[in-house]
């Protein structure tokens with residue numbers, strides 16, 4: 001179904017509005033975020049569960065290098081309660097230097113459980129939830145002057161995630177926790193002396209998960225390059241309780257104070273994404289990341305190559321790798337510098353899809369949202385923002401992420417790429433591909449429902465999420481077939 005057609009058959013419902021109230025539970029809870037923040041129901045959302053089968057070892061992922069994290073105690077930082085978390089402002093002279101752009105720090109904040117539920121991390125590992133999670137938020141300061149300009153851009157943010165578990169007391173955390181009673185209520189802020197922020201991070205900065213995702217709170221823009229460190233840091237139970245029981249989500253003047261806890265978002269669908277990891281020890285049967293060069297070739301074939309050949313022999317190149325076989329770890333080293341995605345499309349003949357897909361420029365989610373709202377109004381259709389936005393952004397996000405080896409190629413993206421090709425060849429390729437994917441997904445669901453394989457898939461919760469992901473791809477495939 002094309003996007004234009006999509007508008008015409010929609011039924012009216014309210015259009016998104018910005019700045020609406022949101023919470024983690026109740027009528028404004030996460031299942032309702034997308035009513036006012038349509039990206040929250042859309043593509044490439046965070047957090048996700050780091051399932052073993054989604055991990056791809058990338059030997060070229062460098063150690064995370066951070067600069068100027070050791071702040072002088074003469075410097076003052078703002079510690080605040082924003083009603084959703086406790087947040088510490090950070091100066092922009094702190095930055096990450098090991099990413100494709102310079103990402104300067106803006107703030108750090110936490111997500112946690114409650115005093116009687118010591119689990120509240122956002123990301124999970126095979127379904128395991130840690131006690132809490134810290135996010136150090138950075139913005140792309142090479143391209144944008146400040147975080148407000150960067151937040152809705154596809155390459156705007158980089159967040160360092162740190163799992164926190166209960167264990168030994170952590171003196172670095174006391175450097176701000178000791179002031180926490182000064183910000184008990186929403187919108188309260190105080191100035192605190194700066195300290196060495198590096199001490200809040202785990203010792204090892206070389207082992208991490210990397211994927212393309214989103215803000216985990218409204219407006220949920222998919223603008224975050226995520227790095228989540230493998231090893232957790234510890235805090236004591238007392239320190240955890242200071243976070244989990246000292247704060248309120250409500251204003252000081254409210255008569256019924258609302259405790260601030262359980263402020264974590266549930267795992268989101270993987271949307272054909274994979275998770276690159278910089279480590280492979282302790283992970284049975286992990287496969288290596290694909291070569292960016294091969295991926296460029298696949299896209300080139302789709303745009304200008306022989307589609308009949310692809311339909312006959314090349315399907316395996318297009319199918320997602322759903323099932324790493326135990327012991328099948330490959331030792332491949334790809335060139336140090338990945339092929340930048342902007343060189344890929346530039347030298348290719350323009351297809352109608354590529355006419356609208358400009359990989360040389362970043363995506364701006366706020367203006368996309370405005371465009372979609374305008375289009376919906378133009379066609380006298382008020383609503384379905386979530387689906388409409390997803391139709392616009394998913395193929396582009398998927399293609400960018402695929403070229404950067406952080407996603408498998410989605411059928412919808414392939415359909416868009418071959419739109420300008422001879423119709424019979426495109427249809428033949430799509431039919432072969434749909435069938436092959438259905439076979440693969442069915443096989444995978446069957447395999448995961450086999451209880452004998454529990455030991456490979458790990459935690460039962462992970463199995464449920466995995467099935468949700470697979471079933472959603474399966475349903476989408478069925479839908480594609482019905483539409484045909």
Ligand SMILES: [Zn+2]
Pocket residue numbers: 109110111135216
């Ligand atoms: Zn966060």
